[in-house]
Amino acid sequence: MTDNPYEASPERRAERLAETAPTECDVRVERLVTELIGRVADKWTMIILEVLEEHKELRFTELARKVEGISQKMLTQTLRHMERDGMVTRTIHPVIPPRVDYRLTPLGLSLGAAFCGVWIWAEKNLTEVEAARTAFDAR
Amino acid sequence: MTDNPYEASPERRAERLAETAPTECDVRVERLVTELIGRVADKWTMIILEVLEEHKELRFTELARKVEGISQKMLTQTLRHMERDGMVTRTIHPVIPPRVDYRLTPLGLSLGAAFCGVWIWAEKNLTEVEAARTAFDAR
């Protein structure tokens, strides 16, 4: 149970690898991981990931419709970031009017899988969180 | 493989439950889940979760030191949100100078576990993401 990776913090995991106190290198890696998570774990990225998981390939306006609530600007921006990070491929068809298709890379798919735990958690614990909130607010 | 919950989107999961097209209720739940994730999946929450997983119980300044980079304001704010959502308990010892202990609830622990997949993903795919970035920037 102590060896279940799902119950270990990154420090713990790093320690198991190094079997020493955290070195300078560990700290650097951890900082990078934290930064990566900060970039990757935003609302729109998660939702776009989900939508693209469901429909293998979508063009810009299709995505805009499916994501619901996202502005054009945010959609473009998020897709660019995802492309830069290697999560999606962007294929431009040189036709008129323009046509651009987005689809997940294997890396993007794997991130979607990693986030799935969080979605499931949210679904499962939604009512508990709401109960905690009303209890908290009742004071 | 198709039945692996880690590879299904929330729509898919909802569909399996309902066996129909998404109803009004499904949409409402999904919206709530999305909102919950938006609140819960921010940088500081994730990091505080990790730190509190490692050290069972910490007081305010201990947390401030361990989290590194967080401002007092953000620490207070994030902890309050986490408390409201039922992730942490806040026990005030009426002594002087004041002493307040924070520890994770079972709910908080379970969220930590849910996020662990993302941490592991980030650790594992860090170099691939960096490679994708430099490749992208090289144009």
Next chain:
DNA sequence: ATTTATACGCACCAAAAGGAGAGTGACCCC
């Protein structure tokens, strides 16, 4: 008497995120 320590709350300000809407280029349809 002054300093120190703790866990904040509050007020002010700077920076960043994000929305709305207009513009663009190239072609097809009427």
Next chain:
DNA sequence: GGGGTCACTCTCCTTTTGGTGCGTATAAAT
């Protein structure tokens, strides 16, 4: 020749986020 389509980009504006520093209560230590 005017309008429509698509995938944007650009500009302006508002909202949100987050940092800094000050204030506070209280007792022990110096």
